[in-house]
Amino acid sequence: xxxxxxxxxxxxxxxxxxxxxxxxxxxxxxxxxxxxxxxxxxxxxxxxxxxxxxxxxxxxxxxxxxxxxxxxxxxxxxxxxxxxxxxxxxxxxxxxxxxxxxxxxxxxxxxxxxxxxxxxxxxxxxxxxxxxxxxxxxxxxxxxxxxxxxxxxxxxxxxxxxxxxxxxxxxxxxxxxxxxxxxxxxxxxxxxxxxxxxxxxxxxxxxxxxxxxxxxxxxxxxxxxxxxxxxxxxxxxxxxxxxxxxxxxxxxxxxxxxxxxxxxxxxxxxxxxxxxxxxxxxxxxxxxxxxxxxxxxxxxxxxxxxxxxxxxxxxxxxx
Numbered sequence: 001x002x003x004x005x006x007x008x009x010x011x012x013x014x015x016x017x018x019x020x021x022x023x024x025x026x027x028x029x030x031x032x033x034x035x036x037x038x039x040x041x042x043x044x045x046x047x048x049x050x051x052x053x054x055x056x057x058x059x060x061x062x063x064x065x066x067x068x069x070x071x072x073x074x075x076x077x078x079x080x081x082x083x084x085x086x087x088x089x090x091x092x093x094x095x096x097x098x099x100x101x102x103x104x105x106x107x108x109x110x111x112x113x114x115x116x117x118x119x120x121x122x123x124x125x126x127x128x129x130x131x132x133x134x135x136x137x138x139x140x141x142x143x144x145x146x147x148x149x150x151x152x153x154x155x156x157x158x159x160x161x162x163x164x165x166x167x168x169x170x171x172x173x174x175x176x177x178x179x180x181x182x183x184x185x186x187x188x189x190x191x192x193x194x195x196x197x198x199x200x201x202x203x204x205x206x207x208x209x210x211x212x213x214x215x216x217x218x219x220x221x222x223x224x225x226x227x228x229x230x231x232x233x234x235x236x237x238x239x240x241x242x243x244x245x246x247x248x249x250x251x252x253x254x255x256x257x258x259x260x261x262x263x264x265x266x267x268x269x270x271x272x273x274x275x276x277x278x279x280x281x282x283x284x285x286x287x288x289x290x291x292x293x294x295x296x297x298x299x300x301x302x303x304x305x306x307x308x309x310x311x312x313x314x315x316x317x318x319x
Contacts, residue, residue, distance in 0.1 A: 004035045004090045011046040013077040041086045043077040047155055050103040054111045062123040062168055068134060068159040070110050072152050079151025109147055110157060113140035127162050134159035
């Protein structure tokens with residue numbers, strides 16, 4: 001068949017070469033061409049994902065498997081077509097391995113960039129730096145001259161996982177498990193210490209409260225004792241004043257009695273009888289008369305006393 005028909009998808013850039021020169025080019029072209037002297041190249045212009053997985057060494061001489069995905073697109077189809085074979089046949093199938101070689105070159109560039117990053121880190125650092133490694137690899141590929149010369153634009157690099165060897169994974173898991181167990185023990189000890197410290201503070205607060213209560217009771221007792229002492233002192237002063245007053249009263253009565261006694265000593269008993277508060281009654285007068293008669297008995301010759309007088313005196317005595 002001398003003439004063939006080709007229809008290129010809308011996401012592919014078609015290049016129609018005729019005798020070494022480009023006859024037509026563009027996205028999503030469909031046309032007839034003279035098959036014996038024509039070459040058709042179809043370069044995909046959409047974004048393409050290229051998965052990768054490679055083993056690299058770390059700064060502590062350990063092996064780590066880096067898995068991820070590289071997303072790229074062709075920015076200059078003429079450059080790509082001039083370096084790699086993207087020619088297609090009459091059934092729109094690729095006649096060479098140009099697309100595969102493009103992905104292989106990009107993956108190798110990504111591996112070189114990732115190796116430069118992992119060799120600066122230890123294995124534990126690499127295992128937790130997937131995002132940072134992907135960002136650094138992406139930046140390195142975007143500025144790579146070899147990729148720019150291919151006419152390819154790197155859109156993103158995503159590191160999906162980084163895994164150590166099985167033996168090292170077990171060792172790291174054991175170390176991490178021990179570290180977590182130590183942290184758990186430390187947390188338990190810290191919680192116990194906090195509980196003990198809290199209990200100590202509670203006991204100390206209770207003791208302080210008891211001491212404050214006892215101190216307040218002591219102050220109350222001291223205040224009561226001080227009040228009782230003040231009362232006793234006032235009572236003692238009152239007693240002293242009372243004794244002093246009684247002594248003064250007794251001294252006054254003694255002085256009065258002494259003066260009275262001195263006055264009585266110089267007075268006749270008859271006068272005393274006369275000035276007594278009760279005065280003389282008939283009996284006393286008769287008694288004084290008899291006493292006077294007794295004093296002058298040597299002068300009395302004869303004395304007659306009637307029975308009625310004696311009976312009256314005896315009856316008064318009995319009363």
